[in-house]
Amino acid sequence: MAYILDKAFAVNKDVFTLAQKQPSITGYTRLETLPTAVSMKTGLQAPLADPLWLLARQWQFNEFQGEDAGTPLKLRFAVQGAPIDAFRSGTDVQPQPWQALDGVPLETRVEAEPVWATHPRLRGEAGLQLLRMSPPALRTALLQNYPLSLSAPTATEAAADQAGLLWSQLFDRRTVDASALRADLQPLLLDGVLTGVPAVLGNDAATQALLQTWLDWYDALVYEGAANNPAWQRERMEYAFALKSGNIALDAAEYTDGHLDWDDFIATTAPGDAAQVHTFSVAQRIPTPVRYPGMPAERYWEFEDGQVNFAGAEAGATDLARMCVTEFALSFGNDWFMAPVRLPVGALYRLENDAFEVVDSFGIPATVRPIQPLGQTPWQMYALRASPNLGNQLTGTLFLPDSLDGVQEGAVLEHTLLVRDEMANLAWAIEKTVQGVSGEPLDRDLEAKGLAFSQQIEFPTAADAQAVAPQLIYRLATPVPANWTPLLPTRKGLDFAAPLDIQLARAGMKRFYPDPVTLVADDPDYDKFLANLDAQTDFITPLAIAEDAHIKAYIFYPRGWLLRRDPNQPMDIHDTLLLEEEEVPRIGASLKRKFQYARSSDGRSWLWIGRSKLAGRGEAASGLRFDVAEKRKP
Incomplete structure (x- = not known):
């Protein structure tokens, strides 16, 4: 039993008396949306009864209560990165040799297949580009010795191949077969520089310089892969390849959708030594709250722009992903902060010592570490899938692939x-x-x-x-x-x-x-x-x-x-x-x-x-x- 001094029971002599405190239980209840019903329209409408009821609802949502919590103002941390240093096509069943990276984007290197041999119209347009650059005499020699033969489609194909019918009438023996000319120039190349010109085209310096300019343009126009691309798995109609960073291999065995990201890879062990680690120090970053279109207002009773109608969201008992997104948007949307960091792509990154320091608005520093899973739960957000033999080697590691954005x-x-x-x-x-x-x-x-x-x-x-x-x-x-x-x-x-x-x-x-x-x-x-x-x-x-x-x-x-x-x-x-x-x-x-x-x-x-x-x-x-x-x- 506890006793307190209560001023309400004081007598005229200004003497405080002892008053017995009534036993109580203090509880805190957080009101949140319950996204288990089919529709949340009724809960989000919040109809008003009277002003007093409105004040009660504000009190119920703790809008009258201040929080003695600091806002993060500064971040200090360091990032360690291990670059990707090798590429391999295919799977472990039919392994290909590891190759050094040469600056070609991953999607291009994995998907590329022959183009010139399968696209006669493109060969004709490349030859037309050379004809525009050439003087009359050279133009005549090119058309005589390297004409593009583009036969018309058969009677059955004509209706289905209208483009082929038109291009065959336009290009047949009226332009240059660029691939045939390129094949004749190949033996005359030394380290990418022409050392001569085919005899049928003359052998003067001006012609050689013009063909060199056209050849540089031709080789840079299209990126071609091997005829039998080892990355393409015909039995599954998917691409399979792997990347390597030291003794860690990143396997992508089911690449299908045309855009690579970190979640397409599974980390396994690879022969070799550990990759050299580079440290990127971040002395100071100012975190900013995460914002997205249609985000609910921080205060409950505040007019919003209505870009997103959360009341129209419907979720059944098994729509877990939709319920998680709705819960994040409505209940925890203003609890996230963002601190962008510019890092080179094509590397594995993790925070040094798996922590960073946060200084809040009261000047109090705090060390933040990754959230640890409860019990034996193996799931983590934004974490690479790794084989068990890697242990905790990739815990807290993020992969930034050198992938393309905005592919047309x-x-x-x-x-x-x-x-x-x-x-x-x-x-x-x-x-x-x-x-x-x-x-x-x-x-x-x-x-x-x-x-x-x-x-x-x-x-x-x-x-x-x-x-x-x-x-x-x-x-x-x-x-x-x-x-x-x-x-x-x-x-x-x-x-x-x-x-x-x-x-x-x-x-x-x-x-x-x-x-x-x-x-x-x-x-x-x-x-x-x-x-x-x-x-x-x-x-x-x-x-x-x-x-x-x-x-x-x-x-x-x-x-x-x-x-x-x-x-x-x-x-x-x-x-x-x-x-x-x-x-x-x-x-x-x-x-x-x-x-x-x-x-x-x-x-x-x-x-x-x-x-x-x-x-x-x-x-x-x-x-x-x-x-x-x-x-x-x-």
């Missing part, structure tokens, strides 16, 4: 969808666009209509009393568009005692047509159709059928670089593709090849062709059925 994407050169077809019990690779004769996109959906022929079966008329027209038509298989390629399930490995592991093998779709010589009536359109199939040797392969079968058979293959090693050559038996089954989920996948352009941190510009894989559009229905009996159309 060109038109999609190639687009392929990977989908599942539950009704046909198959998976399909659907080519939407591929590169045409000029390198520009070709619409395969439109082309597929020209590669299909609807056979009309003539039946006896009712006037012929001796014949009866059938009521049902039997079809061996229903037609599937030519741009749909089946992905057949196949067992991985030959160990039947091991657990079943399925891969999806890219196959070809067989199609059978009657031989024209067996038809009663000759159809010129049908003859043109078969002749067009025979002309498409790059992606349509005829099958050998016995002469007495009276059948012509073809296999339709894909014609893009995503599903083929070299679509400019006939299909080879060694050109196989086995996709891991989990890479074709129920939602599917969308694969794209496109030009990309960006500037790196040093101001240089980069142009390359890269690939990406994003979520698809869901399941698809091919309508493929076998042994179908259909009613005859009247």
